[in-house]
Amino acid sequence: MYSVIEALYPICRSITGEGVRQSLSILSKYIPLEIHEIPSGTKVFDWTVPKEWNIRDAYIKNSKGEKIIDFKNSNLHILNYSVPIKDKMNFDTLKKHLHTLPEHPNWIPYRTTYYDETWGFCLSHNQFLELQEEEYEVLIDSSLEDGYLTYGEYYLPGETENEILISCHICHPSLCNDNLSGMVLTTFLAKYLSSVSLRYSYRFIFIPGTIGSITWLSKNELSLSKIKHGLVVACVGDSGPFTYKKSRRGDAEIDRVVINVLKHSEEEHNIIEFFPYGYDERQYCSPGFNLPVGCLMRTSHGQYPEYHTSADDLDFIQAENLASSFLLYLSVLSVLESNTKSLSLNSKCEPQLGRRGLYDKLGAQTDKEIRQMTILWVLNLSDGEHTLLDISERSDLSFDLVKEVFDTLVEHNLLTEVS
Amino acid sequence: MYSVIEALYPICRSITGEGVRQSLSILSKYIPLEIHEIPSGTKVFDWTVPKEWNIRDAYIKNSKGEKIIDFKNSNLHILNYSVPIKDKMNFDTLKKHLHTLPEHPNWIPYRTTYYDETWGFCLSHNQFLELQEEEYEVLIDSSLEDGYLTYGEYYLPGETENEILISCHICHPSLCNDNLSGMVLTTFLAKYLSSVSLRYSYRFIFIPGTIGSITWLSKNELSLSKIKHGLVVACVGDSGPFTYKKSRRGDAEIDRVVINVLKHSEEEHNIIEFFPYGYDERQYCSPGFNLPVGCLMRTSHGQYPEYHTSADDLDFIQAENLASSFLLYLSVLSVLESNTKSLSLNSKCEPQLGRRGLYDKLGAQTDKEIRQMTILWVLNLSDGEHTLLDISERSDLSFDLVKEVFDTLVEHNLLTEVS
Amino acid sequence: MYSVIEALYPICRSITGEGVRQSLSILSKYIPLEIHEIPSGTKVFDWTVPKEWNIRDAYIKNSKGEKIIDFKNSNLHILNYSVPIKDKMNFDTLKKHLHTLPEHPNWIPYRTTYYDETWGFCLSHNQFLELQEEEYEVLIDSSLEDGYLTYGEYYLPGETENEILISCHICHPSLCNDNLSGMVLTTFLAKYLSSVSLRYSYRFIFIPGTIGSITWLSKNELSLSKIKHGLVVACVGDSGPFTYKKSRRGDAEIDRVVINVLKHSEEEHNIIEFFPYGYDERQYCSPGFNLPVGCLMRTSHGQYPEYHTSADDLDFIQAENLASSFLLYLSVLSVLESNTKSLSLNSKCEPQLGRRGLYDKLGAQTDKEIRQMTILWVLNLSDGEHTLLDISERSDLSFDLVKEVFDTLVEHNLLTEVS
DSSP: OHHHHHHHTTSOOOSSSHHHHHHHHHHTTTSOOEEEEEETTOEETTEEOOOEEEEEEEEEEOTTOOEEEETTTOGGGBOBTOOOEEEEEEHHHHHTTEEOOTTSTTOOBOOBOTTSOOOOEEOOHHHHHTOOSSEEEEEEEEEEESOEEEEEEEEEOOSSSOEEEEEEEOOOSSOIIIIIHHHHHHHHHHHHHTTSOOSSEEEEEEEOTTHHHHHHHHHTGGGGGGEEEEEEEOOOSSSSOEEEEOOTTSSOHHHHHHHHHHHHHTOOEEEEOOOSOSSTHHHHTSTTTOOOEEEEESSOTTSSTTTTBTTSSTTTSOHHHHHHHHHHHHHHHHHHHHOOEEEESSOSSOOOOGGGTTTOOOSOHHHHHHHHHHHHHHHHHTEEEEEHHHHHHHHTOOHHHHHHHHHHHHHTTSEEEEO | OHHHHHHHTTSOOOSSSHHHHHHHHHHTTTSOOEEEEEETTOEETTEEOOOEEEEEEEEEEOTTOOEEEETTTOGGGBOBTOOOEEEEEEHHHHHTTEEOOTTSTTOOBOOBOTTSOOOOEEOOHHHHHTOOSSEEEEEEEEEEESOEEEEEEEEEOOSSSOEEEEEEEOOOSSOIIIIIHHHHHHHHHHHHHTTSOOSSEEEEEEEOTTHHHHHHHHHTGGGGGGEEEEEEEOOOSSSSOEEEEOOTTSSOHHHHHHHHHHHHHTOOEEEEOOOSOSSTHHHHTSTTTOOOEEEEESSOTTSSTTTTBTTSSTTTSOHHHHHHHHHHHHHHHHHHHHOOEEEESSOSSOOOOGGGTTTOOOSOHHHHHHHHHHHHHHHHHTEEEEEHHHHHHHHTOOHHHHHHHHHHHHHTTSEEEEO | OHHHHHHHTTSOOOSSSHHHHHHHHHHTTTSOOEEEEEETTOEETTEEOOOEEEEEEEEEEOTTOOEEEETTTOGGGBOBTOOOEEEEEEHHHHHTTEEOOTTSTTOOBOOBOTTSOOOOEEOOHHHHHTOOSSEEEEEEEEEEESOEEEEEEEEEOOSSSOEEEEEEEOOOSSOIIIIIHHHHHHHHHHHHHTTSOOSSEEEEEEEOTTHHHHHHHHHTGGGGGGEEEEEEEOOOSSSSOEEEEOOTTSSOHHHHHHHHHHHHHTOOEEEEOOOSOSSTHHHHTSTTTOOOEEEEESSOTTSSTTTTBTTSSTTTOOHHHHHHHHHHHHHHHHHHHHOOEEEESSOSSOOOOGGGTTTOOOSOHHHHHHHHHHHHHHHHHTEEEEEHHHHHHHHTOOHHHHHHHHHHHHHTTSEEEEO
């Protein structure tokens, strides 16, 4: 995953344009992405698909003709969605178009101007302090013209038409944690799941933030009822503890599953209530849809100083964090896949476990005792009303153990799955 | 309000009699009170309207003929509802009719004998200690005869027939906090509300405690279903923190509103559960009615040492406390008036706020961020099921802010009120 | 109760056999037990009634012919349900059949082999350490043959057919707390209740653990719906605090009643959630029945070191603990007996208590105030929906006080019981 991020890092992405197409093309090497192109001007609910933005070059030269700010050094230098300009101006005029972060004087901030046609440059505050009262030459060789909004989608069919939605935003330029990490994790999750047998169908979408999810929801409004669970994938490469932001419902199965998995993972983590800010869960959880979609991150957006700055670079994320995030996502999906209701075929009194050898499994004494308690809990709650997740929650035993015992008891014809 | 209390203070009130009529007459200068006179002997549920009590004079003279206790000095000196007496007696006989407060030797206690025909005097314990073994002359020039129970009512019609009941007890003699403070606050609240446009109709009642609310409920039994919310007003002039005693229901809208307003007021306050003792909420919340009526006080009855003594005087209450209590009541009623359900007209995804200038309001950065979050919360919860109070509770944003944002969004045709 | 335990202590009980019959015969002196004999081989749900086990003698002799382990010294020496054997063997062979408790080297453990036909001896670890490498003579004069499973039952009819089930296990040999204490407490409870008038019918069952309750449930399946509440009686003689293990339902009336009684008893106690391990509540609370049966103990099974060892002897239990356990059980049953719904006959406003003398009861001032508050609470909640238990829970007043006040108010025609 890390090496794919390295390949994606230099590309200048935005909510539209060639950077998005190049990025999806790289991810298409791993999974068969279907690319959608939605024309500028298309009405999507209360919004309109904007003009397509592309940029070839941009710089600021001083009076000696030296490029003191150069887009080729960092695509964060340009206010994303800047209109073209080629002009000379004094420092006072230029200054109104410069953005810096005084509290982190070496970092370049990331700023956008999607819905306000202007231009600007972002630079480190130290660079800014070196600027003189002189004449500057400013060039932004960009275009803002009718074109398309581009997004990628991969549908992986399972046994049923019930869907799990996995969504990531792809609109940020050279920022690694937010959200190249989410883009590659989603890709590798899709690649892995395509190799195993699945109860649910999966829909992976790679979209520009906000306008992308709005566009996708608008185009898929009639089939949203198939979505039973969903996750927004973002900020999964940093070294912070996991953060799960619940869906607007707060007690959806996806919420309970992620909380359960995190609890039994014994990893440090934070569970936070839904609030209507953040990533595309804002749209999925808008009142007209209220989809059961949460957001599973490491450090939450805005909660680390490197957020939306040039410091969210290749050093800020680590391969092992991506790997453990990947495994956590797999655990969550694995619980959803196997979370069925259980019905005892001997519901009146306990079945006799001894004659079936169910008390005699090998293992350390403690393991045997926990396993025996798990057997008794699973049998006791297998009334056809409790799911395996319910059993895990009530018994405080991990879902994995409950599931393993459930499978053994099904083999012994003591339990059956019910829907 | 304080000067009206000064005018009411000297009057000797009881559950019936001229003192009540004089008091209501003073309040009638501010609001058009309708005066009801219910004859003695009228059956009201399990009770009977008692004989009317009036008193002209009362004293105890020592053997030298000096008035050592004089009703004209304080109407608390007389056991309220004492039958007439004119007699001479020795100290031992007199002593059985004397009431003092040894733990506060300078204060005169307030005592009553409504349903037991006897007589008595209340005096400070220091006065009592000076009494000698000598002959005393005792006079109580009172009358206890068939007459009327008097109460005042003011009905203020609003847009709908749904009513808010505001009730205060008027039966105490010279006690300021309990409850001249409640009587004047209710009067000025009524006066103010009569000058504004109202969704609810309001019914203000000025009644003797217990027998008064029982009588009123008995006379108005058929129209009680119109009462949607109610508050008993008492002890609102002292300097203690606010106390809200919930209705018997515990989760009525009035309970949630008062708790919400107090929480966001950042004033120190106590929320207490309903218990079947206190003021007229005892009757409104009796099981056959179970009206959503709470009691909003400053220091709760019985919780301050001056309670029911001569120390609950004009010094014990302050004009600024009356004022802040008045404002709190207004805030509560204002929330009730504007607590409607909100429905988004763009419920599928967020509406585009930028092009409506809704991100551009002036103000400090922090204010802008809070305001923006409020906009997002109100939009997100405007599914036609949540009231503005629900939104305030879930977002932990003040009702005032939620309401202000709601109004702005209605202006922009993004939301509408639904019932 | 203690002296009956002394009589029962020496008998070697098991899940079947003469020891059970002798024990039930002793208890039959106090209550008219109906004895049930279920033939070996009878199918009971997933189980089969086992062969009947009886034992006359057992010992291990060393090479000098000395009885170094003798069943006549303690019936715990024999692995319960051992098959007969008469053989000579060396130490290495014998060792595989010996069970000790190294962490308590003076105590003999209690072990069973109900469903695995083998044999063995239990001994103190100190005894074990003295054994030499020599030839041993081993005798177990037992029989394991078709016979019967024996249990006792006493049905005490009340006013209604609704039943309270009181169940104790009778299968342990010389162990006092677990469960001679439960057997005698159940017996004396039955004896006492047979002398008083009862609303509920009671069913007391004296059964071997697990297989006994399974057998009883199997034989009585069609009448289980009459069981409205139940308790499993065990470990009620030790000096630890009370422990209540809730029914699987967790909020059954029996759960709320025991918790209420323990709370107001001011005795130290623990409330624990249901878990599917322990005594016969495992069967009563299996998903096919889910009966409202909890387990009321002093120290819970497995939570004291003497549990299932020779140290659970006549010194480990005390007569006064048995007595206080008995009184607690009586309090619980007394609440169940009198927990009716209450309806006010004056539900509109408070009734006038003064003219009925209900404010004038003798007693200390504090008692009078608590009593008056109780009167007001009971009246206020007597809407025909609240039980006396509900009233006790909401008012935080003891059930006994609530019940006493309820009875007084019924006498005064202010309340009536409703169902």
